[in-house]
Amino acid sequence: MFKFKTMFIAAILAFSLGTAAAPHAHAADKYITVASTTSTANSGLFDFILPKFTEKTGIEVRVVAVGTGKAIKLAQNGDADVLFVHHKPSEEKFVTEGYGVKRSDVMYNDFVMVGPKSDPAGVKGTKTAAAGLKKIADANAPFASRGDNSGTNKKELELWKGAGVDPTDASNKWYSATGSGMGATLNVASGMNAYSLTDRATWLKFKNKGDLEIVLEGDPVLFNQYGIILVNPKKHPHVKVDLGQAFIDWTIGKEGQGLINEYKILGNQAFFANAQPGT
Amino acid sequence: MTDITQAFVTALQLLITFDSSLVEIVTLSMQVSLSAVALAVLIGLPLGAALALFKFPGRNGLVVFLNALMGLPPVVVGLVVYLVLSRAGPLGVLGLLFTPMAMIIAQTILVTPIVAALTRQVVADLWVEYSEQLRSLGATPASAIPALLYDARFTLVTAVLAGFGRASAEVGAVMIVGGNIDHVTRTMTTAIALEVSKGDLALALGLGIVLISLSLAINAATYSVKQRAEAAWA
């Protein structure tokens, strides 16, 4: 009877302690840490292109996918080797403040506005995002915002500004800031039958659309540019400069760019490679 | 099919096919939580026993504090551990951030108060019963601790299970310090959070069912071992 207990406990200890050592096996491999955004990760792009990079170079790419604000903070702290987000003003600031070496364009996708099929604010048919948002504000139609300092969120706030509306006035009335990632915000929008702004890739892959559909797209201002930056080794000497630069070069090089264009969600191209040659 | 029905179907599919990514996630979850519980037991058992037996100024305040720590919000613990382990933080040079070890550290912090607080209560109650006889035999509070802990072993198993429950169920801490990196630091709970954020609620719920089933299985196994041993000894 006592034996059962001893065996049981011994088994658990052996399993857990013996394999707590296993994680360190990873440390021996070549790898870099890339701080990126949830929307990029959730689009499935990384699952598509990264294995090809690892196959070619033997370098494992570990993506920590958080909101843009958090990703930039991680990179500032030196907890990542490479920053790969989609808010150019923040990225440029990152470089000028000395945290990053150089910013390179990688690709773009676009934002779309989604809303209930019944379209109570009458957004369908408007040509510009500004006009669409103004209609939503005028109709006091529910709108779900990320409110999390992400690239998408910053874009959304710029668009409101362009429409001449301050939505934060209406917090808790028709404007809901979820403070969450794109998926969580879309869950809220779907549940509330609200309008929202999302990147196309996340929308294509999102499985809880409910009654929502795309109500506005194509306005050039909805253009969403991605940039990639190596964290500055002068600020953080431990940064894996060679491995990180290898990843950047590959991503903006012919192979990476080709794969980005190749990636499709439900038959649609999701991202459009636009790295400048010679960057 | 509603989400909930789909969830059960998904859970079954994952389990029956022994889906390899599921196995990977489950293994990591168990490794992290079991390691954290093992460490918490190593620290918490003697700590709780000592708090029960030794009187010193401020002890009552410390006991209240320890009991309150049982309710530490996991996301706060994750944040603090991140700040400590970040490259910009004091222990950044260890390079532990975004590894399973960081997750174990965070969960140990969450579980130890539970183990210690419950041990303290159990040992204190036992000491009331045993103190005269043990002292008569020549035991000091210090030398009595191992005997008391061993005597309380059945009740302590429940405390350990409570700690394990807390560890395997939390997502806030492991998400922040682990980073939910695919194949490296993705556990059951962070995987569930990920699928929710992707809107794949059925898969998320399916994973949740798997997680609950695992927890049930572990508790059932522990309970039966404990029952058999307790019948023999108590």
Added chain:
Amino acid sequence: MNKATASNLTAPDAAISQPDRATILPLRAENVSFDAGGKRLVDSLTFTLDDRLRTFILGSNGAGKSLTLRLCHGLLLPSTGRVVWEGAARGEDPLKRQAMVFQRPVLLRRTVAQNIDYALKQHGIHRRERPGIIDDVLGRTGLTRFAKSPARHLSGGEQQKLALARAWATRPQVLFLDEPTASLDPAATHAVENIIDTMHAEGTRIIMTTHDLAQAKRHADEVMFIYGGRLMEKTPAEEFFNTPRSGEAAAFLNGELRW
């Protein structure tokens, strides 16, 4: 004096006695008092207990008998006065030469043998010597067949015999007993009394409380009578039961004092 009947005990090969070991006795209490909850529960106890006798502490409920035992054994610290083991050598811990058995036996959740082993370990007996001692005391108390049984599975009487065996194993010079048979049936009581007698015969000094006057009459060499926390008299047994010196003792023996 009653002799221990050997009917339910195996004949010992060698008595557990300590003829050449220096004794910690005599025990001297000097003006010992004990306060709790704002009340003085034991008041100015002064007495000396010498070698070899069986002392019974008698008195009604709440008189302070159990407290007196605990004060002597060191489980409680006196509020005034002191307890001195005059025979103890300098630097020797007199507790190691004493043992106590309580009304309800406190046993660990282990086997019978392991409970005794634990006591021996606390007394610093080397691991190699312990099995022999354990076998010996289990034999003397008729518990050999229970050696590997969980201690808590034993009946009340057997558990108390185990508590005695555990005490016996450490070869105490002084054995305190707080109403050891109060919870036992007559057969178990008889067995326990026999064990105590044997221990006494082999040199252990007995200090015991009881409610059972017949038991006291059978086994006491001397009686300490406590009333209201004070020591009323300390008298040789026969004299106490026939011609007690104090009025309270007479009333007590007549059954007139509140139980």
